[in-house]
Amino acid sequence: MDRVEDDVTPGKEWQQELNNTCNRLSTQYLNLLRAASSVTALEKGKGDPRSGGGQMKSLQDPPPPPLAADVAISSLQCQLAVENLCVAASNLLSLIRRLRLSLLLMDEETVVAEEEWQVQQVQAISEKAMEEANLVEQEWMELRNRELDT
Numbered sequence: 001m002d003r004v005e006d007d008v009t010p011g012k013e014w015q016q017e018l019n020n021t022c023n024r025l026s027t028q029y030l031n032l033l034r035a036a037s038s039v040t041a042l043e044k045g046k047g048d049p050r051s052g053g054g055q056m057k058s059l060q061d062p063p064p065p066p067l068a069a070d071v072a073i074s075s076l077q078c079q080l081a082v083e084n085l086c087v088a089a090s091n092l093l094s095l096i097r098r099l100r101l102s103l104l105l106m107d108e109e110t111v112v113a114e115e116e117w118q119v120q121q122v123q124a125i126s127e128k129a130m131e132e133a134n135l136v137e138q139e140w141m142e143l144r145n146r147e148l149d150t
Helices: 010-037 065-106 107-148
Strands: none
Touching: 010 107
């Protein structure tokens, strides 16, 4: 079966892209915070005793393997999250530029026509809601009259 879907208007498409970009920004920011906090370093008693832990007695001693691996992974995750944040911010700036350009290109007649169309849509919705409210009220009155008659 073929599914027919309505084309997305440019405004809806822009709004969807904006939502996706904002979601990506917040997700990558959360990833950056997670990587920077180094959760495994904050959890005590979770280390595997067979992992070759050890203590650093001076600054010249190399870090124990679990700590070195944790730092390397956290560093890589931070770098990836920062790069993703840069890409998402760039997308957001592109969306803002496109919005500004579309507003500059719209002439007064187009803006007025668009506003009139929106007003007509709102009026049609309110008229439909009023009709539905009148029907509900009429049904309610009939039910109340039936109860009073019995």
